Amino acid sequence: MSKLRSCVMAVAAAGLFALTPSVASAAAPKDCKAFAAVGSGLSTDIATLMAKQGAVNVAEGRGYSVQGEAKLVSCASAGIFGTECTAKSYACKMPH
Secondary structure, three states: OHHHHHHHHHHHHHHHHHHHHHHHHHOOOOEEEEEEEEEEEOOHHHHHHHHHHHHHHHHHHOOOEEOOOOEEEEEEEOHHHOEEEEEEEEEEEOOO
16 A cells, blocks of 8 residues: 555656646746738728738747737838838747
8 A cells, every 4th residue: 555655646746846847937928029011002901901910920920929909100102003011010929
């Protein structure tokens, strides 16, 4: 019976040890960055939509989670090509 008890205690101790890194990483600071993208379209509305979605896609493509909505920075006429807009998103990633 004592062998069984010592085996159970060893498994319990190993389980607590395995949880320790998870708890420590939850307290670690987040890695947050701003991401920018440019979108173009025949109208300002289309260019704005493309720029905002592009800023979100860039962040998510690099493994970050976007915080809030992407923000429009500026738009300018691109001549016969329509309008070109720039947008930024703010995103964070939890460290491993």
